[in-house]
Amino acid sequence: MSPNQPSQIQHTITDLVVHRLIKEAQAPAAIELRAAGCPLDDAAVRLVERLCTHYADRSSKGFGRFEEDEESFPMPRLLREHVVERSTDFITLSRHMMEQLQICAHDEELDASAFVVVARITEGGTDCLWVALVGESIGSAISGALDIVDCSYLDFSSLRAAGRIDLAGWQRGDERYISFLKGRGDVAAWFKRFLGCSDIVIALKETKKLVLALNQFVETERLEAPARDALLERAHGYLDELGETGEPVALDEIARQVWPEQPERLDTALNSEAIKLSSGFVPDRRAIRPLVRFRASGEQWKLEFDRSGLRSGAIQYDRASDTLVLSGLPDYLKKMLLEE
Structure with missing residues (x-):
């Protein structure tokens, strides 16, 4: 799905707020907080749809669950107070989250300034909490007098970090209910620490899921036997090489190596939320034989x-x-x- 295409999943916004993280390189972090939630108008809906679409389009997601140490990783406690006990409202939750984000970003020697979108969204019946760090860009606009003026906007091509917590899955005790962008540069590690996410990656299980996803893809695409076999053999050769050298998997690179004709289609399939396939694991060479x-x-x-x-x-x-x-x-x- 391209950024210009509408999402196929119905999103219903329960709560939405935008705060700001101010973090210059080699300087302490600061936060700027909005006093109340954002109006849930058409602009808010468009923002949420763009966020969800860009998140779905990005490769290299990780999956996990909360760390058990709530003193060091308070996110589950904050959510429990809001979602289960209902002792805090959404704005209070978002403010506590921003305080934790500030702590996690404080000691980082990088420029991480961004708008922070916090939203509670129902996605096709799934209740989720989203947190995203989105960069700002300057563009051009035309005034009523046809003058050219500068305007700032949220640049989703600069989606620096994002996480999605399946609140129902968390309350059920699912194995993995957090997904997050692996990120670019050094943002991913401290953002995952902010989420309190234990990144669960089991090589054998993930390899089996990858093999299943590749087989489902060739069936969905209805490839002729020669094209199907060539794709699966390329996948086997590439993954076997990674397994031998101990190199971790990158899903977008698999797509380029395995189906260079239309890598974006395979990349979209491998990054499906339904599969919840992690990147960053070393393929188990035994598990790729069925390819x-x-x-x-x-x-x-x-x-x-x-x-x-x-x-x-x-x-x-x-x-x-x-x-x-x-x-x-x-x-x-x-x-x-x-x-x-």
């Missing part, structure tokens, strides 16, 4: 073969008779069969 190999078993047999055998004719499947024909059997197997 190029079939394995099955019945009550009286087991079978494993490479996809290339179907193309070479060494293995043929006859759909009409529901039989699989193997050619070029090795001598030792033929000998064992003749002895039966």
Whole structure:
């Protein structure tokens, strides 16, 4: 989905406020707070839609859950007071969050100044809390007298950091209910610390999810057999190389390596919120074998073969008779069969 396309998910804004983080390089952090929530008008709706769309378009997301140490990572306590106990209102919650953001940004030696969008949004029935750091740019506008004037605006191409907390998933105790942008430069680490997010990445489980996502993609795209096999073989070769060298996965790079014809389509599929696939894990080389190999078993047999055998004719499947024909059997197997 491009930034100009509308989101396909219905977003309902419950609360929205914009504060400001002021952090120059090698200087202490400061915050500028809005006194009340923003009006939930058409401008607010457009802002939320752009935020959600740009977030969905960005690669390299991480997923996790809250750290258990609420003294060091107070976000779950702040949310519990607002969402569960209802002892604080949304503006109070956002102010406490900004104080924590200021603490986390304080010791960083970088320019992290940005507008901070805090919103509670229902997305297709899912109640979520969003926090995003959005940069500011200067553009040109035309006044009523047709004069050219400067105007400042939120530049979503400079979405420096963002996080999304599934509030229902958090209350259910799901394994992972926080998603966040991995970020560019040094923003990601301290922003994840602000969220109080434990980045859960299990290589074997994530690799299996990646393999499943690739297989679902070739089915969804209805690729012809040669194109499908070529894509999966490229994926296997690339991931196997990463696994051998110990290099972590970057989802956008997988898309460029595996389907250079239209990498943006594969990148969108791999970054789907439904999959919740993390980047940054080293592929488990055992788990990528299904990309190029079939394995099955019945009550009286087991079978494993490479996809290339179907193309070479060494293995043929006859759909009409529901039989699989193997050619070029090795001598030792033929000998064992003749002895039966």
